[in-house]
Amino acid sequence: MSHTYVHALYNDDDRLKEGATKVRGLGYSIKEVFSPFPVHGIDKIMGLNRTRISICCFIYGCTGFSLALWMISYMSVYDWPIDIGGKPNFTIYHNLPSWIPILFESTVLCSAHGMAITFLLRSWLLPGVSPKNPDPRTTDDHFLMVMPAYSEGDITKLTAAAKETGAVEIKTVHA
Amino acid sequence: MNYYTFSSKAKTTTYVLMGLGLIAIVFGLLNGDISSTRFWANFLLEGAFFTFISLGAIFFMSLQYVAMAGWSVVVKRVYEAVGRFLPFGLITIFLVLIVSVIRSKTSNDIVYHWMHKGTDPLYDELVAKKSMWMNIPFVLFRTVIVGGIWVYMANVMRKRSIEMDLTNDYLPLHYKNLMTSAFYIIFFGITEQFMAWDWIMAIDANWHSTLFGWYIFDDMWLTGVIVTVLFTIYLRRKGLLKNVNANHMHNLGLWMFALSILWGYLWFFQFMFYWYTNIPDEVVYFQARIDHYRCIFWIMFCVNLLLPLIVLMTRDTKRNDKYLVIIGSILLITHWLDAYIWIMPGSIGVEWHIGFYEIGLALGFIGFFTYVVLSSLAKVPIEVKNHPYLEESVHHHN
Numbered sequence: 265m266s267h268t269y270v271h272a273l274y275n276d277d278d279r280l281k282e283g284a285t286k287v288r289g290l291g292y293s294i295k296e297v298f299s300p301f302p303v304h305g306i307d308k309i310m311g312l313n314r315t316r317i318s319i320c321c322f323i324y325g326c327t328g329f330s331l332a333l334w335m336i337s338y339m340s341v342y343d344w345p346i347d348i349g350g351k352p353n354f355t356i357y358h359n360l361p362s363w364i365p366i367l368f369e370s371t372v373l374c375s376a377h378g379m380a381i382t383f384l385l386r387s388w389l390l391p392g393v394s395p396k397n398p399d400p401r402t403t404d405d406h407f408l409m410v411m412p413a414y415s416e417g418d419i420t421k422l423t424a425a426a427k428e429t430g431a432v433e434i435k436t437v438h439a
Numbered sequence: 440m441n442y443y444t445f446s447s448k449a450k451t452t453t454y455v456l457m458g459l460g461l462i463a464i465v466f467g468l469l470n471g472d473i474s475s476t477r478f479w480a481n482f483l484l485e486g487a488f489f490t491f492i493s494l495g496a497i498f499f500m501s502l503q504y505v506a507m508a509g510w511s512v513v514v515k516r517v518y519e520a521v522g523r524f525l526p527f528g529l530i531t532i533f534l535v536l537i538v539s540v541i542r543s544k545t546s547n548d549i550v551y552h553w554m555h556k557g558t559d560p561l562y563d564e565l566v567a568k569k570s571m572w573m574n575i576p577f578v579l580f581r582t583v584i585v586g587g588i589w590v591y592m593a594n595v596m597r598k599r600s601i602e603m604d605l606t607n608d609y610l611p612l613h614y615k616n617l618m619t620s621a622f623y624i625i626f627f628g629i630t631e632q633f634m635a636w637d638w639i640m641a642i643d644a645n646w647h648s649t650l651f652g653w654y655i656f657d658d659m660w661l662t663g664v665i666v667t668v669l670f671t672i673y674l675r676r677k678g679l680l681k682n683v684n685a686n687h688m689h690n691l692g693l694w695m696f697a698l699s700i701l702w703g704y705l706w707f708f709q710f711m712f713y714w715y716t717n718i719p720d721e722v723v724y725f726q727a728r729i730d731h732y733r734c735i736f737w738i739m740f741c742v743n744l745l746l747p748l749i750v751l752m753t754r755d756t757k758r759n760d761k762y763l764v765i766i767g768s769i770l771l772i773t774h775w776l777d778a779y780i781w782i783m784p785g786s787i788g789v790e791w792h793i794g795f796y797e798i799g800l801a802l803g804f805i806g807f808f809t810y811v812v813l814s815s816l817a818k819v820p821i822e823v824k825n826h827p828y829l830e831e832s833v834h835h836h837n
Contacts, residue, residue, distance in 0.1 A: 318754075349717070361711050 269295065270419060271398065272409045272426035273433040277303045280407040283429035284309045287411060290425060292418070296410045298402035320382050321375045328374025332367050398437070406432075443679055445817040453810040460803010467796045475548045480786040481797055483535040483550055485804040487638060488662070488778045490528030491655070492808070495663020496521035497593045498627060499694075501620035504596075509831035510690050513682040515823050516816065517674065518667045519597050523815040524808050529586040532638055536582060540575050550786045553644035565720075566644045573644070578637050585630045592623045601819050609825040631656055642785035646724045654705045661698035662774055664691060665767040670812060672760050679821050685758040686836045692757030695767065696747050703744035727784040732791065735776050742773040775801065 274280040277299070284294055284306060294310045297303070337356050340346050345353045352358040384390060402408045409426070413419045419436055426434050467473045467481075496518040503511045511518075535550055543554035553566045554575060560567040599616050603609040632652030640651050668691045674680045713721050728736050747766060756762040783791050823829060 322752075349715070351715075361714050364707065364711065 267439055268413045268419065269437045269439060270411045270413050270422040270426065271433075271435040271437055272411070272422075272431040273399065273401070273435075274407040274409070274430065275405060275432050276430070277306075277407060279430040280409060281306060281309060283409060283426055283431060286425045286429055287409070287422065290421060292411055292422060294409060295412050298397055298399070298408040298410075300403055300405065300407075303407070317379055317383065321379050324378030325371045325375035327378075328371040329367055331374070332370030333363070336363050336366055441679055441681075441820060441822045443674060443677065443813075443816045443821045445813050449813060450810075453806040453813070456802050456806025457810065458803075458806075459799050460806060463796050463799025463803060466799065470796070473796055474787070475542065475546075476550055476787050477796075479535050479538055480550045480782055481800050482531055483638070483786075484775075484778055484782050485800055486528050486531030486535065487782070488775055489524055489804055489808050490532060491659040491778075492662045492666050493522045493525040493528060494589070494627075494631070495659035495661065496667060497525065497589070497596075497663075498624070498660060499663050499667070500593075500596065501623045501627075504617045504620035505624060507617075507828070509828035510687060510835040512823055512826045512828050512832035513680065513687060514667065514671050514691070515600065515826070516819060516821050517670050517680075518663070519600060520812050520816040521663060521666050521670060522593050522597070524811045525593060526590050527807070527811060529582075529590065533579075533582055533586070536579060540579070543575075550782075551641055551644075552786070553641060563645070569644075573637075573641060578641075581633060581637060585634060588626065589630075592619060592626075595619060596623070603826065604820060604824040607825070610827060613827055628656075631659070639781050642782055643724060643727075644785075645720065646785075648709065648721075648724070650705060650709050654702075654709065657698060657702050657705055658774060658777065661695070661702055662771060664694045664698060665771055666812075667691065668695065668763050668767050670816070672764055674816070674821065675760070682822065682833045687832075688760065688763060689754070689757045689837055690835075692751055692763055695763070695770070696751040696757070699743060699747035699751070699770070703740075703748070706740065706744075727789075728780050731789040732780050732784060735780055739773050739776045739780070742769065743777065746770065746773075 272283060274283060280297070280299070280303065284297070287294060288309060288311065297306055297310065299306070333356075337359075340353065341356060341359065347353060348362075351362070388396075397403065398410070399406065399408050409431075411422050413422055413436070423434050423436075467478045500515070500518050500522060502508075503515070539549040539551045539554050542549045543551070547555045549555060553563070553573060556562040566573065596616050596619055599612045599619075603612045606612070635652040635655035636647075639655060640647060668688070671680065671683060671688070671691070675683060710725060713725055746769060750756055750762065750766055756766075779793075826832075
């Protein structure tokens, strides 16, 4: 199934935000905005949901904590209790103070790496992946807004809205 | 211009609390069961606890200047006012020092036991070896000079900050405050360590720790932020501070969360290294607390670390005033308990009680502190008018 998109290119981030507000106000959705730097507040205008990466972080942290607790309690309580400086070593509870740094490090390691990997996978920013960016100028000084259009009327309305808000270039793309 | 008016209802409440404090003092003086050490150790506890709140707020203020932080401008007046209790708290601590010095000539029934024959090597060799630093004139001198400079610098910064609202040419004043803050942070970072040793660590005179100053520092910072949060919420309930919204409360809640974690980190690493190395003259510190103050010790640790860790982790609780008030109040009580076991094991020993005297004096100081803060809030317009980052602060969101 083929889709039609209207690409509106802006050279100013305030114009871009105006355009995005206008398009959203008309009841259309915005598929993507390409920009050379983070545009403050554009996510709210586009109607994006809040990131769920912090929930991922919590889950990875719990995983790291449990893995480390399992590993170290197996190693130094069940498999071979090691006598270090005469410290009591037959239960998890007695050993716990000396394990806290390890548990902490493992929690941080798993949550940080897990988050980074999740982000890269979710946004498909991996080595060898071809860029999705439709216009190289958006890596320099231009901002591109991609809006899906479902009929000729949509194209006309979106083009007009983009033109009104000062887009420097408007294209209709079939993909 | 929006002014906070110190209503007669709020005034009456603080007067009642201060009256309770006075009754507690009279009760403490007349009751034969309350020893002189217990009487003055509680004064030191309240003095130190509320001085540390003010010092934390003043440090927080300088930090906002030096970091050129924009978001905090709309609550600037609140943490400036919280810092106003500093001279009164310092006087309370100084009073305890002076009483200990006077009584040390004849009695060992004092808060700072090292002052009693402390420099005599036949009496206590470990304390005698420290006498180059820990001797009565030098300790009093440090307290007066360092405390004086803190009060002076804090007053200068607040005065300029108020002047900024009265003139259109406010940028030079802002940069002057920025410079003063930078010097204050350096000076405070060093001298706060000395004062933590002199006022708190010296109570356990045979024990010493290089981490203790940082631990006290984090406690100051945290309690200062919590009290700022409580007063901000109080003022917002009164319909003031219209520019403060959930985004600013979120940032203050983040500070509460982060500093609680830092507190747990510092506390735990002190504990873990002592537990691990098991050196007698270090372990004695925790032994005294775990053996005789077990209940306070574990409750204090668990609540101070786990409560903010669990409850303040999500975004929604930090943006909700109710959560912040409940968590903040509980944390203030448990940090008061923490301060209780800084001071009591070394001064009054194992025979501790939290009775009418302790609670009454604490309530009295709460009333006194609230009175000082609210009356300084009422003196200046509560909304900041001129500040280079005001716009940024008003539109802050996260």
